[in-house]
Amino acid sequence: MKKRIWTILAVLAMALLAACGSGGENDDTEQESSNEEEEIKALEVDFEVPDTAEVGETVQLKATVTYGDEKVKDAEEMEFEYWEKGNEEDSTMVQSTNNEDGTYTAEVTFDHDGIYEMYAHTTARDMHTMPKKSITVGDGAESEEDSGDSDSDDHGDHHTEGFGMHFDKPDSIKAKEETDLTVHLQMDDNPFEDADVRFEIWKDGSENHEYVDAEETKAGEYNAGHTFDDAGSYKMIIHVENDEGLHEHKEFQLEVTE
Incomplete structure (x- = not known):
């Protein structure tokens, strides 16, 4: 009798475990489907x-x-x-x-x-x-x-068909305070991802050029922080490259205050 009871309990336990495992798989499948649905949204x-x-x-x-x-x-x-x-x-x-x-x-x-x-x-x-x-x-x-x-050449504008660059120029830049530099890139109206983006920065009249690598924080959005040592007029060139041989650049003028 005891043996039969233990056998029944063992069978029930196995059935319960199987149900839990199946439920977990279903949950994972539903989660994956939900994630896939979210990913395809644009x-x-x-x-x-x-x-x-x-x-x-x-x-x-x-x-x-x-x-x-x-x-x-x-x-x-x-x-x-x-x-x-x-x-x-x-x-x-x-x-x-x-x-x-x-x-x-x-x-x-x-x-x-x-x-x-x-x-x-x-x-x-x-x-x-x-x-x-x-x-x-x-x-x-x-x-x-x-x-x-x-004029386009003077400013270093991009020339690749379909390529777009937009620099979020800060409203104000103060010396000795870190400034957020953000640029958005796209190709044929789609975010341009996995690019190598670098900010080249120098003060007017100076031969000392600083290079700051940007990180892609969102699809097509590249960000870096930089601290300007002194007030004055600066030039900045944004360089964009990728593994397919693209190399674009564009120049901007920045004013830094005390």
């Missing part, structure tokens, strides 16, 4: 800009932001940046209006003929993307010829 921005416009005409810029099937109504950042082609250093930032339905809009006008390029800078769900568009205002051709490539 921050998407449908950036709408007219192909052409007339000088002085009001042009609407519109961005529809989605995360998977969700309309993003609370983007952390949504602003437009535009510049005349070949003169990105002289760009204009425009804050958007959040229409609270996943769309963000702004209105701009252009005061002379030219070809203008623009980004829709968007940060949401811990990701950043910046789709790029262009618009031809008036004749456009003369401005494109005048702007040429010389």
